[in-house]
Amino acid sequence: MSETCMGITLRRRGRIFPELSAADPRFDLGLEILEKDHQDLDQVLDRFSTVANRIIQLIQIDEAAARDEAQQLHDSSQAIQALVARHLSDEEELAVPIIIRHKLRG
Numbered sequence: 838m839s840e841t842c843m844g845i846t847l848r849r850r851g852r853i854f855p856e857l858s859a860a861d862p863r864f865d866l867g868l869e870i871l872e873k874d875h876q877d878l879d880q881v882l883d884r885f886s887t888v889a890n891r892i893i894q895l896i897q898i899d900e901a902a903a904r905d906e907a908q909q910l911h912d913s914s915q916a917i918q919a920l921v922a923r924h925l926s927d928e929e930e931l932a933v934p935i936i937i938r939h940k941l942r943g
């Protein structure tokens with residue numbers, strides 16, 4: 838499970854963001870959506886890694902096949918970039934208004 842952005846797992850979130858959860862009940866609902874993104878991100882990163890490793894192996898035995906696979910890797914990197922950009926934006930839109938509205942500080 839990815840823990841690179843808000844670092845959320847269902848098991849741990851109450852300990853990580855108790856002030857946000859207590860300040861606005863909509864925060865926990867938003868976390869459900871963000872957590873699904875984390876699971877999706879794990880899958881696309883795993884696919885990216887698998888294809889990248891295959892290309893590294895192919896380049897030694899079949900450079901043309903490696904070049905064909907490189908397009909998949911490029912497509913995968915674009916999908917990852919789009920998912921992460923949207924996810925980080927969603928995280929900000931979820932957390933920042935609650936922090937500002939309730940004057941919460943770290």
Ligand SMILES: [Fe+2]
Nearest residue numbers: 842843844871
């Ligand atoms: Fe996140």
